[in-house]
Amino acid sequence: MQLIHTADWHLGQSFHGQERHAEHRAFLAWLLDTLTEREPDALLVAGDIFDVVNPSLRAQGLFYDFIVDAHERLPRLDIVLIAGNHDSGNRIELPAPLMKRLRTHALGRVSWHEDGTLDAERLLVPLTDAKGTPRAWCLALPFLRPSEVTGGENQEAESDYVSGMHRVHRELIAAAKAARAPGQALVAMSHAHLHGAAVSEASERPIVIGGEESISAALFPPEVAYVALGHLHRAQQVGEPRIRYSGSPLPLDFSEVxxxxxxxxxxxxxxTLAGIDTIPVPRPVAMHRIGPAPLNDVLKGLAALDDDPALPKDSWPWLEVRVELDAPLPDLRARIDAALEGRALRLLRLERRLPHVSAAGTPTPISLETLGPRTLFADTWKKRWGAPPDDDVLADFDRLQQEVLDSDDSDDTPEGRP
Known part of the structure; x- marks a missing residue:
């Protein structure tokens, strides 16, 4: 049987304040045509379907229109999707009873039996071939929030987040082994960060603050024929060809160009796994990154860019410009705007890089992008109290930031809040 694995659509993403509806619509149209041409037996979407837990109605409309259109074109196609850390598990599961009529299985949360064991049955989705015969089982494991796998009356044996995630994976794989018949493959789908995988430079929200979010690829035994992963935006295999991140279908940051x-x-x-084929996604809107370089070099780079004024404005290329300066230049933006006047380009971001004098007296470029919330907090603490924060203080800060990230996953959050 044949499967298509994708992830990290981030529908509704606001890209430096600009919406990307046209790009997302173009990708889904391309994916629909690709499914129609290849006629796979199943489509696996490994999380981060939306960019925020309360996506806009427009983003939700794109998604549900795609599900309906896919079912109309391919009535036998099984679609399995899981919630990622950007998604609301509750929102993903809310229309699940209706989507099942379209052969779409939406998993957003894990649940537990009264005896503390995982309710694995609801996470096991049979995948059928064109004749309707079950040929594989999809182990559909949505993003695991710390509150779902640590503490609580049903998880007394596990108090640590990573060990809790390990436990869920182990119990689900054991249940799948017991459920399958001879000749049926096991396909795991998980939204997680695996040890050794390459992380995007700037665009990926950490699953857990403090660096403890990654799990081992050894969790997936050889009996699992294929592991369809989501969360990391760079397409890659982890250790062996059967364990893969599909990557995001569109660049989500200029660092991913x-x-x-x-x-x-x-x-x-x-x-068994018989073959893997990667299908390039055409980029509906070009994305250019100029610099970091001195201003004269940046202006030359801008002049060399191709642009087509005949394109509709929502198809004009996105542009990031990074300029290295020896001293503040008040009219920098005016100079860049003058260089772009009349060009079919959309400047999204202008970064000024000023020298930073290190302790050794050597100027080194510094940018706020090189700092994170944790570093900013530690620097502020040190300036206020004259000494860096100790481990307990940093741990409290990590927990607080995680609570802020998780607090968006609430039915009470106003519509459209990022």
């Missing part, structure tokens, strides 16, 4: 953007076509032969 040169990533390969793709979906993954997977062929299974009974219980």
């Amino acid at each position: 040169h990533y390969p953007h793709q979906v993954v076509a997977v062929t299974l032969d009974d219980e």
Whole structure:
């Protein structure tokens, strides 16, 4: 049987204050045509369907229109999707009873039996071939929030987040092994950060603050024919070809301009992986990153860019400009705007890089992007109290920031709040 693996759509993303509806619509149209051409048996969407937990009605409309159109074109297609850390698990599962009528299975949360064991049955989705015969099981594991796998009356044996995630994976894989019949493959789908995987430079929200979010690829035994991962935006395998991040279909930050953007076509032969084919996703809107370089070099780079004024404005290329300066230049923006006047380009971001004098007296460029909330907090603490924060203070800060990230996942959050 054949599967298509994709993830990290981030529908509704606000890109430096600009919406990307046209790009998302173009990607979903391309994906629909690709499914129609290849006629796979299943589509796996490994989380971060939306960019925020309360996506706009427009973003939700794109998503649900895609589900309906896919079912109309391919009535036998199984679609399995899980919530990522940007999604609301409750929102993903809310229309699940209706989506099942469209052969779409939406998993947003894990749940537990009264005896403290995982309710694995609801996370096991049978995948059928064109004749309707079950040929594989999808282990659909949504993003695991700390509150779901640590503490609580049903998880007394696990008090640590990572060990809790390990436990969920182990119990689900054990249940899948027990459920499958001879000749049926196991396909795991998880939204997580695996040890050794390459993280995007700027655009990925950490699952857990403090660096403890990653899990081991060894969790997936050889009996699992393929592991469809989401969360990291760079397409990559982790350790072995069967364990893969599909990557995001579109660049989500200028740091991702040169990533390969793709979906993954997977062929299974009974219980084993028979082949993997990557399908490049066409980029509907070009994205350019100029610099960091001195102003004269930046202006030359801008002059060399191709642009087409005949394109509709929502198809004009996105542009980031990074200028290295020896001293503040008050009219920098005016100079850049003058260089772009009349050009079919959309300047989203202008970064000024001023020298920072290190302790050794050597100027080094510094940018707020090189700092994170944790570093800013530590620097502020040191300036206020004359000494860096100790480990307990940093741990409290990490917990507080995680609570802020998780607090968005609430039905009470106003519509459209990022």
